[in-house]
Amino acid sequence: MLEVVNVSKRFGGLVAVDDVSFQVNKHEVFGLIGPNGSGKTTMMNLISGAHKTTSGDIYFQERLISGMPPRGIFLRGVARTFQLVKPLSGLTPAESVMAGVVFSRNPLWGREAEKAAQRMLTRVGLAGRGHEPLSSLTYIDQKRVELARALISDPQLLLLDEWLAGLNATELLEGIDLIKSISAEGTTIVLVEHLMDAIRSLCQTCVVMNVGKVIASGETDSVLSIPEVIDAYLGDASDV
Numbered sequence: 001m002l003e004v005v006n007v008s009k010r011f012g013g014l015v016a017v018d019d020v021s022f023q024v025n026k027h028e029v030f031g032l033i034g035p036n037g038s039g040k041t042t043m044m045n046l047i048s049g050a051h052k053t054t055s056g057d058i059y060f061q062e063r064l065i066s067g068m069p070p071r072g073i074f075l076r077g078v079a080r081t082f083q084l085v086k087p088l089s090g091l092t093p094a095e096s097v098m099a100g101v102v103f104s105r106n107p108l109w110g111r112e113a114e115k116a117a118q119r120m121l122t123r124v125g126l127a128g129r130g131h132e133p134l135s136s137l138t139y140i141d142q143k144r145v146e147l148a149r150a151l152i153s154d155p156q157l158l159l160l161d162e163w164l165a166g167l168n169a170t171e172l173l174e175g176i177d178l179i180k181s182i183s184a185e186g187t188t189i190v191l192v193e194h195l196m197d198a199i200r201s202l203c204q205t206c207v208v209m210n211v212g213k214v215i216a217s218g219e220t221d222s223v224l225s226i227p228e229v230i231d232a233y234l235g236d237a238s239d240v
């Protein structure tokens with residue numbers, strides 16, 4: 001479904017992503033983990049086309065997507081949420097979600113788009129909230145709107161950058177179930193997450209980044225028991 005081949009991204013003197021390669025299989029929930037600043041969000045930005053690669057190639061369904069504009073990548077079936085939400089200011093939650101389908105590869109219009117948006121809002125836990133001002137929603141609820149906006153485009157690949165971060169214990173369990181149900185419908189998911197319990201329960205395989213490089217990859221349970229991976233996380237925790 002997705003193949004990242006020797007990808008690097010340089011910001012001036014900083015190499016945020018350094019010769020990274022991995023592949024994601026169809027229908028997989030794939031974990032992308034690593035301490036703060038290790039290059040995870042940059043990698044998501046490279047896949048979605050928000051950033052251009054400095055070198056290396058990214059293939060989606062065997063077609064080269066690195067170098068394409070974000071809209072072209074979205075139209076091929078890649079949707080995303082943002083680590084820091086990017087609300088569409090001035091629109092209601094329902095209108096924000098409709099924007100995800102009106103501009104998608106299978107567009108709906110008018111009443112159809114509105115009905116689909118209400119269905120998606122219900123699915124992410126915002127039933128009946130579609131016409132409140134977006135600014136009156138909590139940060140977490142704005143993240144729900146963003147997920148609905150991504151889902152309504154019926155993506156084949158969904159990129160979730162710390163979507164579960166900040167949920168309380170009950171919401172977290174609901175959030176994990178929601179991601180499982182999205183996966184069960186056949187959507188392939190790349191999940192950036194710091195919550196190890198979520199990674200363990202959702203991801204069959206994962207890749208671990210540290211300072212831009214891949215330090216481990218493979219089956220989640222075995223990857224998370226590698227001493228270098230544990231060190232990378234403990235090093236990060238002791239920095240805080």
Ligand SMILES: Nc1ncnc2c1ncn2[C@@H]1O[C@H](COP(=O)(O)OP(=O)(O)OP(=O)(O)O)[C@@H](O)[C@H]1O
Nearest residue numbers: 011014016034035036037038039040041042043083
């Ligand atoms: N647009 C940019 N311009 C310059 N430097 C950037 C830019 N985006 C990211 N970086 C730098 O690249 C490195 C990797 O950042 P990135 O946001 O990808 O990390 P991350 O793994 O997502 O971290 P976190 O877990 O804190 O979200 C950091 O040193 C960051 O400061």
Ligand SMILES: [Mg+2]
Nearest residue numbers: 040041042083
């Ligand atoms: Mg990040």
